[in-house]
Amino acid sequence: MTELNLETAKKMIEQAEEKAKEIKVPMVITIVDGGGNLLACHRMDQSLLASIDISQNKAWTAVALQMPTSQLYDAVQPGGELFGINTTNNGKIVVFGGGIPIKSGDRIIGGIGVSGGSVAEDTEVAEAGLV
Amino acid sequence: MTELNLETAKKMIEQAEEKAKEIKVPMVITIVDGGGNLLACHRMDQSLLASIDISQNKAWTAVALQMPTSQLYDAVQPGGELFGINTTNNGKIVVFGGGIPIKSGDRIIGGIGVSGGSVAEDTEVAEAGLV
Amino acid sequence: MTELNLETAKKMIEQAEEKAKEIKVPMVITIVDGGGNLLACHRMDQSLLASIDISQNKAWTAVALQMPTSQLYDAVQPGGELFGINTTNNGKIVVFGGGIPIKSGDRIIGGIGVSGGSVAEDTEVAEAGLV
Amino acid sequence: MTELNLETAKKMIEQAEEKAKEIKVPMVITIVDGGGNLLACHRMDQSLLASIDISQNKAWTAVALQMPTSQLYDAVQPGGELFGINTTNNGKIVVFGGGIPIKSGDRIIGGIGVSGGSVAEDTEVAEAGLV
Numbered sequence: 148m149t150e151l152n153l154e155t156a157k158k159m160i161e162q163a164e165e166k167a168k169e170i171k172v173p174m175v176i177t178i179v180d181g182g183g184n185l186l187a188c189h190r191m192d193q194s195l196l197a198s199i200d201i202s203q204n205k206a207w208t209a210v211a212l213q214m215p216t217s218q219l220y221d222a223v224q225p226g227g228e229l230f231g232i233n234t235t236n237n238g239k240i241v242v243f244g245g246g247i248p249i250k251s252g253d254r255i256i257g258g259i260g261v262s263g264g265s266v267a268e269d270t271e272v273a274e275a276g277l278v
Numbered sequence: 279m280t281e282l283n284l285e286t287a288k289k290m291i292e293q294a295e296e297k298a299k300e301i302k303v304p305m306v307i308t309i310v311d312g313g314g315n316l317l318a319c320h321r322m323d324q325s326l327l328a329s330i331d332i333s334q335n336k337a338w339t340a341v342a343l344q345m346p347t348s349q350l351y352d353a354v355q356p357g358g359e360l361f362g363i364n365t366t367n368n369g370k371i372v373v374f375g376g377g378i379p380i381k382s383g384d385r386i387i388g389g390i391g392v393s394g395g396s397v398a399e400d401t402e403v404a405e406a407g408l409v
Numbered sequence: 410m411t412e413l414n415l416e417t418a419k420k421m422i423e424q425a426e427e428k429a430k431e432i433k434v435p436m437v438i439t440i441v442d443g444g445g446n447l448l449a450c451h452r453m454d455q456s457l458l459a460s461i462d463i464s465q466n467k468a469w470t471a472v473a474l475q476m477p478t479s480q481l482y483d484a485v486q487p488g489g490e491l492f493g494i495n496t497t498n499n500g501k502i503v504v505f506g507g508g509i510p511i512k513s514g515d516r517i518i519g520g521i522g523v524s525g526g527s528v529a530e531d532t533e534v535a536e537a538g539l540v
Numbered sequence: 541m542t543e544l545n546l547e548t549a550k551k552m553i554e555q556a557e558e559k560a561k562e563i564k565v566p567m568v569i570t571i572v573d574g575g576g577n578l579l580a581c582h583r584m585d586q587s588l589l590a591s592i593d594i595s596q597n598k599a600w601t602a603v604a605l606q607m608p609t610s611q612l613y614d615a616v617q618p619g620g621e622l623f624g625i626n627t628t629n630n631g632k633i634v635v636f637g638g639g640i641p642i643k644s645g646d647r648i649i650g651g652i653g654v655s656g657g658s659v660a661e662d663t664e665v666a667e668a669g670l671v
Contacts, residue, residue, distance in 0.1 A: 152323045153320055153321060153322055153323055157320070180444070181444065182442065182443065182444015182445060182446055182589075183444065183446070183589055184321075184327055184330060184444055184445070185319065185321060185330050186320075186321050187318075187319065187320050187321065188316060188318065188319045189284055189288070189317075189318050190284060190315075190316060190317050190318065191284055192283045192284055196313075196315055199315060199316050208590070210589060211588060211589040211590035212588055212590050213588055225617050225618045226617060228636065228658065228659050229636060229659070230613075230616070230617065230635065230636065231616060231626045231634070231635040231636060232594075232636070234626045234627050234631045234633075235590075235593060235594050235597055235626075235631060235634050236590055236593045236594065236631070237593070237631055238631060240590060326473060326474055326475055327444075327445055327472060327473040328470070328473035328474050328497075328498055328502060331497060331498045331499070332494075332497045332498065335497055351492075354492070354493060355487050355488060355492065356487045364493045364496045364497075365496050369496045369497060369498070369499055369500060371496075372493065372497050373492070373493040374490065374491060374492065374493060374494070396490065397490050397491070414585045415582055415583060415584055415585055419582070446583075446589055446592065447581065447583060447592050448582075448583050449580075449581065449582050449583065450578060450580065450581045451546055451550070451579075451580050452546060452577075452578060452579050452580065453546055454545045454546055458575075458577055461577060461578050
């Protein structure tokens with residue numbers, strides 16, 4: 148896989164949905180490509196309306212900063228190096244876990260963003276999408 | 279069907295994608311619920327990046343104005359009753375065809391929005407999603 | 410060339426600037442990549458402040474709609490098929506000439522957007538950038 | 541130099557790019573004029589997509605607040621005098637280092653903004669642009 152396509156994006160979302168059902172937390176799951184543009188987004192029944200934006204923004208952040216969103220958490224706390232970064236990109240940077248880059252070898256070809264549960268749950272579901 | 283869920287939304291998108299493949303025009307297809315909130319969005323390979331927003335906005339418009347977006351076309355022309363309505367809702371109202379309400383009996387329970395081809399093609403694909 | 414990089418983008422801008430100097434109209438010139446993301450933007454001395462956004466949006470539109478922005482002009486006039494499209498994407502779609510896709514074979518790998526003069530002048534300068 | 545022009549802006553960006561290459565961190569580098577308006581922006585290959593906005597906003601902030609963005613850091617922490625200022629200007633104020641005013645004598649004639657690495661790296665590259 149050198150570039151994401153809709154087929155792959157749907158498979159990743161399905162895998163993530165499986166995990167979300169297993170842990171019984173409805174999620175919104177988004178896949179974006181390497182340019183940060185949306186490929187697919189599914190909102191599971193009963194999941195949070197706020198998660199529509201959050202999952203899309205997590206996927207974008209993972210691509211735009213080339214790291215899992217969980218890695219931002221410490222740096223953005225008061226006194227942290229990047230305190231305030233969450234307001235620099237029209238509010239699109241999410242600074243807690245649930246967004247993970249999708250890689251082909253060393254290259255980032257997209258991102259997955261999951262929102263709906265606790266950060267630990269969102270992260271678990273996002274990771275399930277990458278398998 | 280009294281309320282849309284993700285399962286139904288995915289089936290509608292699949293049906294629409296079939297038609298898009300048949301007419302050989304890649305599309306972005308979005309389903310929103312009766313509150314105008316996104317349920318699912320798929321961007322087919324090679325479709326237009328601009329269509330991500332347009333398809334979502336068409337689906338929203340169909341619910342928010344309770345009519346197919348094609349019905350807005352005459353009213354928004356210069357001299358028409360609703361000239362200018364496309365700028366009243368943060369640019370979310372799309373005034374050409376490709377967005378259609380999804381009904382359960384007489385009740386609007388959601389909307390489908392399709393973008394990627396000509397208005398006639400978008401409308402054809404959106405209608406295919408409703409069958 | 411299968412993907413744009415900064416080196417190529419700078420060369421394209423230089424070529425466009427040459428033409429702009431030749432016709433004596435200061436321009437803002439922008440290159441975006443295939444995902445619509447900015448690679449480089451130069452504002453020539455004395456060019457219009459409004460052109461900063463317009464040139465960036467023209468480059469984005471050329472990629473996002475996979476066509477020169479000049480091709481939109483007829484379709485967006487009153488009574489045209491796409492009348493109103495310029496308000497569907499947060500105002501990023503520019504519907505007059507000056508934005509052109511950059512291709513590698515048949516594939517669109519980016520866009521150039523030029524603003525500062527008449528549409529004919531903008532288009533001439535954009536085309537000079539592609540040589 | 542009493543006013544910035546594109547020629548000078550390009551030289552500053554080149555100098556900054558040299559430093560960025562030397563420390564092996566790809567950066568986005570922006571120069572704005574004394575009105576806070578963009579003069580030139582370059583995105584080096586492999587640099588972060590998020591840095592496009594951040595570098596432009598850093599350059600703007602340095603001019604708009606007439607100080608290096610690093611000087612905001614203490615004042616915006618919880619309990620600090622300017623806590624919350626990063627959300628007052630449509631998210632354009634960046635409150636960590638990497639943006640520096642460009643001066644002619646005592647007068648501020650523009651700003652440089654750099655984003656892509658750690659705050660220390662961004663600052664080092666921005667300073668290299670000013671030499």
